[in-house]
Amino acid sequence: MYFLGGDRGQVINAGGPQSLDEVLLREGSILQPRSPAPLGMRGLTMMRLLAAINGLLNVGGGKAPAAHSAYVVAMLRGSYTDDTGESQRFLLVDGLGVGYGGRDHADGIDAVYFVAQENYPVEFLETSYPVRLKSYGIAEDSGGPGRHRGGTGIVREYEILADDANLSIRIDSVRNPPWGVHGGMNGGSGYAVVNPGTPQERKLVPLSDGNRLLKGDILRIVTGGGGGFGHPYDRAAEDVLEDVLGGFVSRESAERDYGVVIAHGKVDAEATQRRRANRPAAKTFHRMEYVDVVS
Template sequence: VVLAGNHQDTGEPFLVVEPTGGGWGASRGKDGEVGQFCVGDGETYNVPVEMAELRYGIMVDEYNFHTDGAGAGEFRGGSGCVRSYRAMADGQSFTASFGRNKFPAWGSAGGENGSYNYFEIHRADGTMEGPFGVVARLTLNKDDVVAMYTCTGGGYGDPFDRDPQQVALDAKNGFITPEQACEDYGVILDPASFKVTGFSEARSTGRKEVGC
């Protein structure tokens, strides 16, 4: 991700050159890592929101986990990230190139596929452009927002074999919804307390086509 322009207060030029963390695939015995940089990026540091807003001509509207519920498995794929930059002045330039922007991360040993990387441009007039995987020198004006979504890694193993209490904890921590807990894992949760209240017919019989 490369974002350049002039600071809205000082007029000084700024340049953001930043990799974006994503989710890693699960493996036998371990959930995927959440919001990690690619191993090839080396000693890459996360830019704190406060420092980015002070030095660059942007506001960070959102910096969160990308909890899209993908990557179900006995061991769950790690969640990617959502990071949204709001331009604070006209005439900024945005360039980005996200790999794996057409095909989702693969699941393994019965695990479900993860998701893919993309970004959207939300214009100040309410229109939206995208999703994109690659764009070069796109102009951003004041209050335009670029929202970047990185993928959830693929799951490992049959989702119906995941510990129900771990499924409940995933929902409580916001990685999946109670609906996804039932649909993908066959675990029925109380939506208020996140306690396990039962199991779907699909999980009990092993027939996924039955649904939740």
């Protein structure tokens, strides 16, 4: 990680990692459990490990990216009535993108699904499964504020057309959102809710199975973002304005977190200068608050 992150000219598959001679793991740890310990959620373990390594590099004086969210997997299974009146079974596994951490030279990557970079089009889902996508877009304010903003997560809203379905959902970094670094603030957390804004609204446990859904239910999944890199007050005001106009950052967050006042679609330069004169103090990491050590 240090080798690849420290030299931007390196290509990941160019053989650099082959220079590693040995990897030592502690037996009985989450990375090398003792049999017959159950194994699962390898994706979450891998994503947490990568963030931990990046954190160590930053403590050691490096400039690794801020922490990232772990991609979300939703598995919907059940039955529906086809055009002939016959009952059919289905299994929908949807991988949802999240935000990656801000970098020392650029913002974090928005709405990305790790290695495969998958982004199933709305039409693919609607023609293949008994669901209708009501909305699909960027989750505003999910990217951690910073000189380089954390990448944003997404909002994906499904209308259930199946007669009966069960949902398995996997959302990580909810209680402990991805940390920001070098003055950057933490990214947002994800969540899943059924029938939002109605008397039947219910929030789902982020890591859960057996969530029953019926025809006509609305399932909204919001994924988390990455942490910010560098103090938010050091971000160019025009970049903050662009994020606000693009739906990545709210006006409230622009003023509260970035110290940028926006009025009538433009930066209020005088008000922004006054607000940024009171620069909040920062420490190495941020997770709900500024700290020097993340545990």
